[in-house]
Amino acid sequence: KQEVTQIPAALSVPEGENLVLNCSFTDSAIYNLQWFRQDPGKGLTSLLLIQSSQREQTSGRLNASLDKSSGRSTLYIAASQPGDSATYLCAVFTSGTYKYIFGTGTRLKVLA
């Protein structure tokens, strides 16, 4: 059964720092992996989607990497800003299923 883990659960950094959020999964037979952002009391917004055949995806200051063999993905945020403060979740779509399995998220706070 696929399990998705995100460490750390919470992270505080000063503005301007580059940071890395981690996501690990137990079953490497994935179809794709998505990173989401969730603001307090709001829905989830998809940030990046990486197909299983890809190694990374980039969008602006965000870069997500995928290493299927080791069961890991990282979300790199460059030059962090207070507006980046949110909870970041990763979700894995395992081949042969019809659902995403979500991690419990990393709550990020960027201090001005």
Place this chain on the structure above:
Amino acid sequence: EAQVTQNPRYLITVTGKKLTVTCSQNMNHEYMSWYRQDPGLGLRQIYYSMNVEVTDKGDVPEGYKVSRKEKRNFPLILESPSPNQTSLYFCASSSRTGLLLYFGPGTRLTVT
């Protein structure tokens, strides 16, 4: 504007009183899904639908029902709500399984 809408956004009800949370998407998506989000447990899938009249259980279906009579709508029904169904509920859709997920804004349900 492409979006997933949910109603109501907030609901307080009593044990045993049947309720329906509506979900609608305007993107002609085939795949729709319901999740609940609880502290420490993350997002867990309740039910999903691959297309009209095609629905199946997710990881936590007990106490819930769904229907998919039209492509755009996917209501979640709680026939006899109980306090352990107090949670934040999200509806999501995508053009097909394994692709970009679009989430609704969430429905915060409290059952007393």
